[in-house]
Amino acid sequence: MHVSQPVFELANDALADKLQNRKIVVVVDSTVDALYGEMLRAYASQRLECVGIKTFAASEHMKTLESLQDVVTFAAEAGLPRKGIFVAVGGGVTLDIVGAAAAMYRRGTEFFRIPTTVVGAVDVSVGIKQGVNFGGKKNFLGAFHVPLGGINDPRFFASLPRRELSAGLAEIIKVGLLLDPSLFELLERHGEDLFTTAFQAPQSVALETMMRAELAMMRELQPNLWEHDLRRLVDFGHTFSSWLEPASAYALPHGHAVALDMLVSTALAVEARLCSYELLRRLVAMYRAVELPLEHPLVRTSSLLEALAPMRLHREGALNLVVPVELGLGTYLQDVEPEQLDRALRLVARVGVR
Numbered sequence: 001m002h003v004s005q006p007v008f009e010l011a012n013d014a015l016a017d018k019l020q021n022r023k024i025v026v027v028v029d030s031t032v033d034a035l036y037g038e039m040l041r042a043y044a045s046q047r048l049e050c051v052g053i054k055t056f057a058a059s060e061h062m063k064t065l066e067s068l069q070d071v072v073t074f075a076a077e078a079g080l081p082r083k084g085i086f087v088a089v090g091g092g093v094t095l096d097i098v099g100a101a102a103a104m105y106r107r108g109t110e111f112f113r114i115p116t117t118v119v120g121a122v123d124v125s126v127g128i129k130q131g132v133n134f135g136g137k138k139n140f141l142g143a144f145h146v147p148l149g150g151i152n153d154p155r156f157f158a159s160l161p162r163r164e165l166s167a168g169l170a171e172i173i174k175v176g177l178l179l180d181p182s183l184f185e186l187l188e189r190h191g192e193d194l195f196t197t198a199f200q201a202p203q204s205v206a207l208e209t210m211m212r213a214e215l216a217m218m219r220e221l222q223p224n225l226w227e228h229d230l231r232r233l234v235d236f237g238h239t240f241s242s243w244l245e246p247a248s249a250y251a252l253p254h255g256h257a258v259a260l261d262m263l264v265s266t267a268l269a270v271e272a273r274l275c276s277y278e279l280l281r282r283l284v285a286m287y288r289a290v291e292l293p294l295e296h297p298l299v300r301t302s303s304l305l306e307a308l309a310p311m312r313l314h315r316e317g318a319l320n321l322v323v324p325v326e327l328g329l330g331t332y333l334q335d336v337e338p339e340q341l342d343r344a345l346r347l348v349a350r351v352g353v354r
């Protein structure tokens, strides 16, 4: 749900209505708390049955079982009952950890999401996957756990650093390219504005962008929420990236790793004559407009090949590498040879310097 007034404005009933006087524990990213904590605390004390607020220094390094345990311990000590609700306020890391904690707490407690990053709003909050990293692997432990709901308030994005904005735009580009051509075209016209104004203007475009991205994701996820089918177009950009992120010691934000993956995957499709060079060129132009990376030292044939084996295992033997065919249409590659990757990387380098 989107709100027209700030989510923590005392006069805004949206959150209070959703939580219905049930006991809640709030877990908030400490950066978000520093920026919006005063409003959050006033709202929690005057409009909600809040039994505790836990701050959490969110980063990919902190997306661990220990952090999940801290959340659960805090809730138990605060006396959150079985029928209580966890409220997560923050980016994808916070939402994923709190969702996983809620799935485990008393064998399953409800939780509510208030995303404060673009990735959190258009991607994390649309699905039901919760989790933490484990054993050097992304999201290795977790659960499918359906949230009670969520509220999107794009005003939070005003304080996001540029790299988090571009990371969020990468996930929207993903959806536009494969699922909603008019979203992709909207980004071609306004992506730079959304990036430079942190989604604050033009307001109608920001809202349309968010809504289109969320709806397209929902349509795609809804028939396959529990992922019985491991061929998912929304995994575009999520094959090499799952390896790139930990391999960079999480210096690469999730969205930038996804962007690099989409670039290589699109170049592979061009090399295989599945998709036009023009689409790759348009993708690169969009990356330039919103400061997404076109290269990274880890994007080399040898390291990208390393990413494929664990992904094959994760997808039960099939690689299912998503590549675009044209705007709004994708397909899957089941094998990638080193020579194909070599050629794709050379193509990325060529189109990148133009």
Ligand SMILES: NC(=O)c1ccc[n+]([C@@H]2O[C@H](COP(=O)([O-])OP(=O)(O)OC[C@H]3O[C@@H](n4cnc5c(N)ncnc54)[C@H](O)[C@@H]3O)[C@@H](O)[C@H]2O)c1
Pocket: 029, 030, 031, 032, 035, 058, 059, 060, 063, 090, 091, 092, 093, 094, 096, 116, 117, 118, 119, 120, 123, 124, 127, 128, 129, 130, 131, 138, 139, 156, 157, 158, 159, 160, 161, 164, 167, 253, 254, 255
């Ligand atoms: N569950 C899913 O389906 C799903 C989908 C996509 C991504 N993810 C996960 O989401 C995570 C990435 O999410 P993310 O990009 O939001 O990362 P994040 O939660 O680490 O947030 C990014 C940074 O922005 C800061 N921040 C958050 N809100 C802010 C605000 N309003 N103003 C200023 N700073 C703010 C955070 O403190 C952090 O430093 C990854 O762990 C990824 O695996 C999960």
